[in-house]
Amino acid sequence: MAKLTFKTDYCKGCGLCVDACPKKVLRLSPDKINPKGHHPVEAVNMDACIGCAFCATMCPDCIIEVER
Amino acid sequence: MTVFKKPHALTDVPMHYCPGCTHGIVHRLVAEVIDELGIEGTTIGIAPVGCSVMAYNYFNCDMIEAAHGRAPAVATGVKRADPSNIVFTYQGDGDLASIGMAETVHAAARNENITVIFINNAIYGMTGGQMAPTSLPGQVTQTSPYGRDVNHCGYPIRVCELLSELEGPEYLARVTVNSVKNVNNAKKAIKKAFQNQVEGKGFSLVEVVSSCPTNWGMTPKQALEWIDEKMLPYYPLGVYKDRSGSQEAQK
Numbered sequence: 623m624a625k626l627t628f629k630t631d632y633c634k635g636c637g638l639c640v641d642a643c644p645k646k647v648l649r650l651s652p653d654k655i656n657p658k659g660h661h662p663v664e665a666v667n668m669d670a671c672i673g674c675a676f677c678a679t680m681c682p683d684c685i686i687e688v689e690r
Numbered sequence: 691m692t693v694f695k696k697p698h699a700l701t702d703v704p705m706h707y708c709p710g711c712t713h714g715i716v717h718r719l720v721a722e723v724i725d726e727l728g729i730e731g732t733t734i735g736i737a738p739v740g741c742s743v744m745a746y747n748y749f750n751c752d753m754i755e756a757a758h759g760r761a762p763a764v765a766t767g768v769k770r771a772d773p774s775n776i777v778f779t780y781q782g783d784g785d786l787a788s789i790g791m792a793e794t795v796h797a798a799a800r801n802e803n804i805t806v807i808f809i810n811n812a813i814y815g816m817t818g819g820q821m822a823p824t825s826l827p828g829q830v831t832q833t834s835p836y837g838r839d840v841n842h843c844g845y846p847i848r849v850c851e852l853l854s855e856l857e858g859p860e861y862l863a864r865v866t867v868n869s870v871k872n873v874n875n876a877k878k879a880i881k882k883a884f885q886n887q888v889e890g891k892g893f894s895l896v897e898v899v900s901s902c903p904t905n906w907g908m909t910p911k912q913a914l915e916w917i918d919e920k921m922l923p924y925y926p927l928g929v930y931k932d933r934s935g936s937q938e939a940q941k
Contacts (some may be wrong), residue, residue: 632704634709635709636903636910637911637931638710638911638914641911642869643693660709661773673693675693675694676856678714679694679870679874680869680870680873681714682707682710682718683707683712683714684697684700684714687694687696688694688695689691689692690693
């Protein structure tokens with residue numbers, strides 16, 4: 623069972639992780655806003671996550687930690 | 691089991707880069723390599739002038755801020771003063787290919803035992819999107835609103851090809867970070883560039899074709915696609931010089 627931890631305060635909502643995810647696990651939160659004023663990433667479909675860390679590989683701000 | 695976490699060689703502060711800027715990815719790759727080679731205590735980084743001017747805030751090793759374009763000259767001094775240090779410079783295209791071209795070419799010609807990370811995003815980012823020496827023919831920027839006219843402004847400089855004509859440099863490679871696969875390849879090239887210095891082989895430069903969504907006027911996703919469509923045909927990926935590697939292959 624994979625586990626993702628997001629440091630959402632550092633997220634800039636660029637969406638590169640959302641595009642990189644092969645299982646469509648992630649999205650940019652439509653209703654949350656972080657202290658920087660961005661819509662941060664959130665996981666909506668954790669059961670599908672395979673822990674490939676593609677999201678973390680593409681994240682420019684290094685906010686994702688992946689456990690498997 | 692943790693399969694991915696922030697490398698120790700990156701400090702835990704938010705980066706000032708724009709959303710989707712690939713500087714953050716390259717910072718992380720450099721930090722991962724520093725961690726893997728176990729050289730954090732002996733590494734000294736040289737920050738440039740440009741968007742990455744505040745790179746000294748993000749790396750956990752010792753950092754020096756160089757005057758615009760002079761990072762290879764500062765790195766030369768640091769390395770020669772104490773060759774046991776691992777010295778890398780982190781420079782953009784305005785810094786390395788424009789004002790710092792003389793320092794770059796001569797450091798390569800002398801085969802200084804340093805590692806240069808060169809970010810090529812075809813535009814001046816920090817100053818607001820002016821034309822850079824690496825801007826593509828026809829590219830619209832703040833100072834070329836009708837597209838770069840090669841009859842007036844000349845042609846973009848391919849730094850790896852230019853330096854590969856010199857006898858000096860040990861390792862020259864061009865990589866990009868627009869997909870997971872390319873990020874992994876970029877890390878291999880950056881690791882080799884640091885490994886060469888640890889082994890005392892000489893000047894290693896890795897050119898990273900990067901994106902600038904803000905000044906290109908695109909979303910982060912469109913910018914990564916633009917790298918594939920427009921930049922890579924003019925700046926082909928590959929290893930342009932690998933002196934000891936090709937000698938070993940001949941044996």
